[in-house]
Amino acid sequence: MLEAAITKQLRDFTLDLSFSVQPGEILILMGANGSGKSTTLNLLAGLLSPDTGCIRLNGTTLCEPRLGTHIPIEDRRIGYVFQNSAVFPHMTVEENIAFGLRARRLPKAEIADRVCQMIDLMHLSDLTHVNAGNLSGGQKQRVALGRAIAIRPSLLMLDEPFTSLDAESTGTVRNLTRTVVSTFKIPCILVSHHSADSREIGDRVLQLRSGKTVWEGSPQNIPDDEAVCRCR
Amino acid sequence: MTSSGRIPEKYRRILSYGAAGLLILIVTLYLVLPVIALFFRTTPELFLASLSDPLVISALWLSLTTSIISLAIVILVGTPFAYVHSRSTYPGKVIVDTLIDLPLVLPPAVAGFALLVLYGRMGLLGQYFNMMGISIAFTTLAVIMAQIFVASPFYLRQAKSLFEQFDQSYEHTARTLGASKLRTFLSITIPLTASGLVSGAVMTFGRALGEFGATIMFAGNLPGVTQTMPLAVYVGMESNFNLGLTISILLVIISFVIMITVRLVTRNEVHHA
Numbered sequence: 123m124l125e126a127a128i129t130k131q132l133r134d135f136t137l138d139l140s141f142s143v144q145p146g147e148i149l150i151l152m153g154a155n156g157s158g159k160s161t162t163l164n165l166l167a168g169l170l171s172p173d174t175g176c177i178r179l180n181g182t183t184l185c186e187p188r189l190g191t192h193i194p195i196e197d198r199r200i201g202y203v204f205q206n207s208a209v210f211p212h213m214t215v216e217e218n219i220a221f222g223l224r225a226r227r228l229p230k231a232e233i234a235d236r237v238c239q240m241i242d243l244m245h246l247s248d249l250t251h252v253n254a255g256n257l258s259g260g261q262k263q264r265v266a267l268g269r270a271i272a273i274r275p276s277l278l279m280l281d282e283p284f285t286s287l288d289a290e291s292t293g294t295v296r297n298l299t300r301t302v303v304s305t306f307k308i309p310c311i312l313v314s315h316h317s318a319d320s321r322e323i324g325d326r327v328l329q330l331r332s333g334k335t336v337w338e339g340s341p342q343n344i345p346d347d348e349a350v351c352r353c354r
Numbered sequence: 355m356t357s358s359g360r361i362p363e364k365y366r367r368i369l370s371y372g373a374a375g376l377l378i379l380i381v382t383l384y385l386v387l388p389v390i391a392l393f394f395r396t397t398p399e400l401f402l403a404s405l406s407d408p409l410v411i412s413a414l415w416l417s418l419t420t421s422i423i424s425l426a427i428v429i430l431v432g433t434p435f436a437y438v439h440s441r442s443t444y445p446g447k448v449i450v451d452t453l454i455d456l457p458l459v460l461p462p463a464v465a466g467f468a469l470l471v472l473y474g475r476m477g478l479l480g481q482y483f484n485m486m487g488i489s490i491a492f493t494t495l496a497v498i499m500a501q502i503f504v505a506s507p508f509y510l511r512q513a514k515s516l517f518e519q520f521d522q523s524y525e526h527t528a529r530t531l532g533a534s535k536l537r538t539f540l541s542i543t544i545p546l547t548a549s550g551l552v553s554g555a556v557m558t559f560g561r562a563l564g565e566f567g568a569t570i571m572f573a574g575n576l577p578g579v580t581q582t583m584p585l586a587v588y589v590g591m592e593s594n595f596n597l598g599l600t601i602s603i604l605l606v607i608i609s610f611v612i613m614i615t616v617r618l619v620t621r622n623e624v625h626h627a
Contacts, residue, residue, distance in 0.1 A: 167526070200530055204523040221541075270530075273532060
């Protein structure tokens, strides 16, 4: 389970959030551009440090500035999928998925097993040896998801993963995301602008505005005025 | 405006194409003719015979070894410098940015003189090196230092700009996957910026190979010790024209290879910014 209560002074406002995510739950972070969604993910990943507060993952404190605790990014076991997928274009699909496992110095046999498992799970069997730079947007996002899950993360975070995908790829990646979150029973945070994403795979929605939670609830009950704001 | 209005469209087009063609021809010929002239002043037999001259061999050997060493130092020190510089904010960063470009606009003779003032036997630092029995000026080391001083900005500028424009989500992903900063740098940042870095390195090598002004001021012109190819051309022009011609042609060939390499490398460049 992820528990976070953090503050961070940003240029235009103070981000002040408190939330938790249960294993197997998908929390959708919604809000206008610049409301603090991606910053929140970066704080959880360790790419940024909060000013105050505490981040706990499965009972382990990842960060607590008051006590000087700050677990390095590479030791947090957080799978992070970026909007642009950030697949390494100079590596094959297989090498991309194996990257985190090699970095963690897992035994070769285990690396091979996990890579095979991820390639099957993400339906990438035909693309194993293809250079990742030559893949379509949807294929790249599947590689990125498989790569993030391969390290057996304790938390999965996706930052607007469907933005540049067509309807078919969006559906595929949404389903795969739901599958891996349920299969591996990990908490998941997904940043999205679209209420359709929330309704399709979200369990709970957190609406942010200027770094604060302005609404929290079920994806089916997202207030209309918020939806209107987003459409604008 | 009124006169152009009277010229039929067909002739106007011919005139404009003709003017453009003439302009391209004049500029190209101006830049290429002197180089072509070099090849007309010698014969293949004479060129090949001069190649075995000890002056040519020692100048070629010295130029290649010092340029390679200079390039290696620039890459080894310049790459981490450019990375740290582009990724951090510190007081005086703009000043550092300007200062590292200084050798690009500084006349090479001034650069050589400045190096001599600093590292010469009576120089600001040189006097202390001299007390320790280390002399820098007028040695092969001085050739390398002059080359680094003059040529390094080509690499530093390129590397800095590449790292500044590089999409950091690749590095962030690698870090969250468990890679250390060093592993991320070596296995993600460097490969994804490699083509740009190689083109910067090739330009640096070319500039180091052609260095003349700073070298003659700071390192002198001692055959086998500090007499690089450009300096040997200078000597050849005064004493043995054919030798000067041979070395010049060699430098033209090397420069041409460098140019082709840069074009090939940058043609395959993939932007990850």
